[in-house]
Amino acid sequence: MDEAGQQKFRERLAARLTDLAEGEALGRDGKKVVTLDQQAVGRLSRMDALQSQAMAQAASRLRSAEERRVRAALARLDEGEFGYCTDCGExxxxxxxxxxPSVALCISCARG
Structure with a gap:
């Protein structure tokens, strides 16, 4: 892969990291502990808040996993290994x- 192609992927990956960080910042409120004060919130409202909290936590885990994949792709770019399967080397x-751009496996290895 030529230098221009590598730079294009580097920019896309860096932009994705920025998007993930912004998403995590927006999702922080949703992960806060749900108050179980029955005087302040009814039973159904608490259940809804707990469900929203669980969804926010799951979204955060997905963002973290994607961030690790993006950082690994950036490391492969730095090492000159970007664009090659981490399993078979093709x-x-x-x-x-x-x-x-964060994929690490060729289609054959990804299918198993």
Whole structure:
């Protein structure tokens, strides 16, 4: 992959890290502990708040996992290994990288 292609992917990955950080900042309120004061909130409202909290926590876990994948892709760029499958070493299809620059496996290895 040429230098211009690497730079394009580096910029896309950096932008994705920024988006993930912004999403995490917005989701912090949703992960707060739900107050179980029955005087302040009814039973159904508490259940709704608990469900919202669980969804916010799950979204946070997904963002963290994606952040790790993006950081690993940036490390592969720095090491000159970007675009090659981490399992078999074959080149990852350019269309696959265009779809998601953080992928680490070629389609054959991803299918198992």
């Amino acid at each position: 080149e990852i299809a350019p269309a696959r990288l265009d779809q998601d």
